[in-house]
Structure formats: C-alpha cells, structure tokens
Amino acid sequence: MGIIEKTAPYIEKLPGGGIVLTTIDWFFNNARKNSIWYMLFGLACCAIELMATGAARYDFDRFGMIFRSSPRQSDLMIVAGTITLKMAPRVKLLYEQMPEPKYVIAMGGCAINGGPFYYDNYSVLKGIDQVIPVDVYVPGCPPRPEALMHGVLALQEKIKKNTFKNKK
Amino acid sequence: MNLLEILKLLKENFPQEKFIEDSNNSEAVYVEENNLYSLVKFIKENQALCFDYLIFITAIDYKDYFELVYYFYSYSKNHRLALKVKLPLSNLQIKSISNLYATADWNEREIYDLFGIKFLNHPDLRRILMPEDWEGYPLRKNYTYQNLIIKPD
C-alpha cells in the first residue's frame, strides 16, 4: 500500500483484539482510488500518449491502474482523442455500460472542445462533455504522460471526497 | 510499356475515343465517361497491358464540373496509367467498376459519401464515413453545415 502514506485517523486498534474500525467512506474511497481500472479507449493521436503512460517507462500500474477492454469491468474512461459525430453515440453507449461509480477524464484538446478541429469542421464533436459528464480535463495536444498522471492524481483527490452521506 | 505505347494500343482498340493527354500529369489521359467501363475492362484483361491493380479512385470538385481520377498499376509489367473523367454537374453519375476491381467498391462508396457522385450498378452504394442520416456531401466546394464555426480572421 505504498500510495497510502498515513493511516486514516479513524483506524483504531481495540485492546486485545485484531479488529480495526474505520469509516466506510474512508475504506471504500481508498479501495476505489487505488484501483482505478480504465477502459482502453484510444480514439486518435492522444491514445499513443495514453499507451506510453500505460507502458513500462511511465507505468500506470503504480497507481493500481490496469486497462480493461470491457466497459463492464472499468471504473474510468479516459477519452483520448478526437470524437467524431459518428463516434459520439458509441462513446455514450460505452459510458452507460460502465458500472457505477464511474469517472471520465477528457484527455487532450479534442476531447475538451474539439481542439485543432474546432473551426471550419463539420465532423467533430466540440467536446465530449456535451455527451457525457467529465470529471477531470487534461489539456494538451497531446498531453504528456506526466500531465495525464497529474490528471489521475487529481481524480484520486476527487474520489477521496466521495461520501455515502451526500450521495443521491 | 511507357505511356505512348499504352496509348497506341488503346487507340487501336478504341478508335472512337480521343485520349486527350493531361499537361500536368505525364501518366494521365482524359477519356469519355461512357467509354470508361469498357476501357477499364480492356486494360485489365489485355495481356500486354495487364493492369492488375487499381491503386485508388478519387474525385475533384472544380466548381463547374467534377473530375474522377482512376489510377491503375500493373505488378507484372511495372507500368501505370491514370484515367480521368470529367462529369458535368447535370449528370453526376457513372458506371461502377467494382465488379472488375474489388478495391473500387469502398472507393466508390467514399466518393459517393463525400462528393455525391452516383455509381450505377454498385452492389451496395451507402455512405461509408459519414453517419447514415447525414445531409449533403461535405467535400463539395459549396457545402455548408449549419453548426460550422467559421475561423475568425
């Protein structure tokens, strides 16, 4: 558990017993944030950078992130690339097939607002957030792996703040 | 064979066709749209020409007419030929060559999709890149799209 630096303030050892108490929030959030399985979702050139981040040099596995090729096993959709109008319904379908809780990172200018295809273009969706909700935006064309990692860390911060109490 | 020899052979077999050479492209000749299918059939089946490979088909919008370009190559003879056809705006259709070259199938669908040129006798003439319910033909010069965001100067 290298990523969890400090034990949670809620953990207590009962005298004479092995039982640990903690809040459900803390327990679940830590489990979730340290095993974000992301969906293989390369749509254009940004996917190359996504692959580089997943490969040995940058090593996403450190965060417990493993790519899954099925939306039913994924928690995170990294939208890496240009979304054409024809592709957009498919992206939405895949998003809806993912089980809750699910998160979305919009990676690169194209996924944020159409990027280099913003002007004079008939075929590209101007931002994936017109179709599915986005948690973290990672700008760049393409963003470097470090930037994507920063986005993932930001997402972990966000997951940490999840609570059962406010969940609707 | 170089282009002169190819043209000589073609002219012998198609006396009614003029084969106007293209000043910008030493491998291309303009032909009549009605003759195209029989010409392509001929250059594919003739033993001396033996054009066994269709590299691509593409289209160009010149505003007052459309042009189709067919590029052929022969692996066995190592020579190439481009056939160009001018289509008037009033008659944007031509006979499909997809039963001669399988490559032509998707190439022609793409041209139909983006330029709106109809290929007669094509087995499955549907849009290939754009969504099926798309309106208009995006690569035409006069194409407009209602949600287009024009780049400011």
Ligand code: SF4
């Ligand atoms: S943002 Fe740039 S690198 Fe990423 S998909 Fe778009 S054009 Fe490609």
